[in-house]
Amino acid sequence: MQRTNYCGFITEAYLNQDVTIKGWVHRRRDLGGLIFIDLRDREGLVQVVAEPDASCFNIANELKHEYVVEISGNVRSRPNPNNELNTGKIEIVATTIKILNTAKPTPILVDDNNVSEVNRLTHRIIDLRSQKMQHNIRLRAKLTYSIRKFYDENGFLDIETPFLTLSTPGGARDFLVPSRMNKGKFYALPQSPQVFKQLFMVSGFDRYYQIVRCFRDEELRADRQPEFTQVDIETSFLSEEEIREINEKMIIQVFKEVMNVDLPKLPVMTYADAMYYYGVDKPDLRLEDFKFIDLTAQLKDCGFKVFNDAAKRGDGRIVALKLPASVTLSRKEIDELTQFVAKYGAKGLAYIKVNDVSKLSEEGLQSPIVKFLSADDLKTIIETTGASSGEILLFGADKAKVVNESMGALRLKLGHEKGLAKGEWKPLWVIDFPMFEYDEGVGKYMPAHHAFTAPKDEHVELLTTEPEKCLAKAYDMVLNGWEIGGGSVRIHNAEVQTKVFKAMNLTDEEARQKFGYLLDNLQFGAPPHGGIAFGLDRIATIMCKADSIRDVIALPKTTTGQCLLTNAPNTVEEGQLQEAGIALLAN
Template sequence: MSEFLVDKKRTHSCNALRTSDVGKSVVLMGWVAHRRDHGGRVFIDLRDREGLTQVVFGPEIGKEAHELASELRSEYCIGIAGKVVTRVSSGGQPNPKLATGEVEVNAEELHIFSRSETPPFLIEDEIDTREEIRLKHRYLDLRRPALQRNFLVRSKLYRAARDYFHGEGFTELETPFMVKYTPGGARNFLVPSRLNPGNFYALAESPQIFKQLFMVAGFERYFQIVRCFRDEDLRLDRQPEFTQVDVEMSFITEEDIFTTMEGLIRRIWKDVQDVDLPRSFQRMSYHEAMLKYGSDKPDLRFGLELADLTDVLRPLDGGGVPLFKTALEQKGIIKALRIPAKEAASLSRTEADKLEEFVKGFGARGLARARVGENGDWTQSPLSKTVTPEARAAVNAALGAGPGDLLFFQFGSFKLVNAVLGGLRLHLGHKLGLIPEGQWRFLWVTDFPMFEQNESGQWVAAHHPFTSPKPEHVQHLGAENGRVEARAYDLVLNGNEIAGGSIRIHQREVQAKVFAALGLSEDDFRAKFGFLLDAFKYGPPPHGGIAFGLDRLAMLLCNAGSLRDVIAFPKTQKGTDLMTDAPTGVAPEQLDELGVQLKKV
């Protein structure tokens, strides 16, 4: 053991010292961030997770320490002991960029705990090193101050959540990672069972069924901060293993969920950001969100609402525009996005043309547009050649369009039109500088469709088959599935879904009707969820829950650009770990022991 550690104990972090500490003897420990040799004196910036302190070595301060300081290089791990002085008293100048910028430490003792090779990249925030190199050396990347701050925020998030739930009478319980494989939903990772040859566990994609069993068991209020696993294609906001704050409650309604979860979010934002949020959050139905914003997770920090023109143009048979008429004949919809003249003035014709390429990424074939003239005419638009004056006037009136406004149109299926215009709205919000920084706009989206149709036209559960339909819509199950709304809800923040959940079905007769509406018998579901159906024979309480994406919450709290910035050891978009070189092959003996044979692909 180092004698320095025995004799000296750290007194301060490297971000703690101020002018009020001048004259104090201190002990600091950390890593050499920078080293400078100025005319016989050696200066270093010493870094720990809290920040930086300038340390000075001179022969008149400590001869042995000064001699040893000549060996220091970037990322050496050291400890120093000395006295705090002001930079001005030593002939220097304060550094206003540092919290400790008015002081420095004259080092009387120095101990090198370990030496470092030259790192493959600078341990600084503003670097342009490729992410692949940083992930390969993630333990060095995690030394960067910005990432250190991210994980200190994440730690506060954990603590705030736990403190809140325990204070609200919740019980923290754990659920299994290795579970029964159930086809459908997200693709599972499979784990072969050595003790049961030929059989496999699945890594749980969520604790959904188990937390419902906790309600049957009578725990009433459960929460868990839990790892979940999904074998799916990755994006910036998706990882194969992720963390949820999982919650379930008995004897409650949606209002209880909303009130309790708003309390959680207020506690997190107060503890982590020192921000006071409103007592209740805005609410909006799924139908209204799609109508106005083309998205079920709208960003409410700016306007640019969409307008549905279907009912405006239907009586006019498309208003002289063949594409509008075709869309109506095919039972599609027609919507538009109006860009006010002030903002539209910054969009040149060339830039507007480029937006057509942008929307093709959402599946659009093109993007019809028109600029409104002084007398309400449409210019810069092929639509102006055929649109009737009556239709043009009706559209202008419906959109509130005036001179200089720019109108974008999309027509076709409900899904396509909303995806295109919703994506375009968000893109233009960023491009035109309409999204204010520092705002937190929370929104409950409610009244989701219970079912949706897949590509083959089959009805599938939009959330999961245990989500309760609205009581007044039970009568439509099986007959008019498209009319059934679910008791489901999402919590959205600045255009990001941060949580989702529902009230569950606890009545067997309602569950049977939902199974039938999906074209499945109870036996079909028994093959997947027999243990849950059996449990529901024994007096299940009314219950519901929600799950928060903790990684996404952390990303938003840290204003990070990617989930990888708030996950300590993330995977790449190909699901690989560049640091440990996982996944890797295994020895044939291991496969034999598991009874598994590889197939060449």
């Protein structure tokens, strides 16, 4: 028998009709001589009742959790409607029940919220039956299709790039694949199709997109996976603004289609402003007003040594966060916050509780640091922060990096915990990134975005003189404090590309070895081009409000790169290694 419809779609529209449904026994209850079955499929639950005189009563009696059955019956109104269910106004009076498959007791229960993540991942196939995972995986599928639809409608061509490709050491670590036919040689799995998509522009495809798996063999932090999915975009002949515009349209259309959410037009913030006001290049604008108040210049000559040192060291800064009078902080809370910022390297957390703004001394200002500050300093602080009675000021003063990280984290924590967030979805563009960051470990300037990012036209000369001052035509799309996409206008001129490699201290030989095929092709008529890549896993995680990226991936890996379902990776047969031309290193 074909099913009439999914379980979750059998509503009043089917009243008094004969229907057939197929699904899983979610629950069975015996009540007053009747057997009630909640049958489940991907669209939801519906209640089936087997009456004692029905010929299927005995079969109904055999049914256990997660049995797969086909049930036919007649739809009637339910005496006690369940308004939480789409199907809650009706029930199906079973006439025939056919067991399509039995089920042993499952190792975890469907929809049990008290199962550890290890157990969920080990028994992932059962875990995926849960409402939560069904919702997340379906939302992700909808998201994926909505993105494809946008780019297809806008003339972008879906072009596939190789997975077995060239290793380019230097950035993140590659996963290697030994080549049996070319013994001693290796493919690498792509960290991104960056160079390929640029070359497609040189080929004249004009607009490219691909939703593609990428691979990085890095230490896995909580929200990293060794394989992740990227929405990869490249276009020719567009300016930085035009590239941002079309991709902004995408995210707005996709949020509307998938979430029925109207995103605002995206505000644009420079990297410099983002760091100045939020200490981070991906500010969470749900806390837009709860931002740093910079006091570095104002307190350069103040009497408090911690402030004074930070202001004078050159790479230091002093910032304040101002909590509104509606927020209180106990002594215990302040101690905990002090420990919190210490994790980010802060040596303390100075504060002033502004009890009475008319008394700028220890009388009106409750704080261990007031005694170190002159009346003028206190006046400056109160005026610059605009603090009123009842408000609390928290201070960070150290190297800018420490202040930004510690006070940035504190801003997010306090802001969300104390209910200062406004609005649900706050996207923005962050632009004007620096071309390079100095990597203290390597002792070199490294590209902040990647080596193919174009400098601002007026900054090309700085590449050779002061690379650290050179700004890039790079942009990130940020949503609720997550970087969801990042891109840039690329270098389309082989000479400029060579200058950038030089600024990175790559020798000509190294550059050629890694990127010779890019450099060559840039000389055969490369159009101006640029693009962006979005993290699909991240966007899905934010949309699902999921705890972890693993909750939006059907079959994710643990932080040690294992698949608990299949037990991959695993040992392989000696013959397989020999064919691949490799041997295990002795430990």
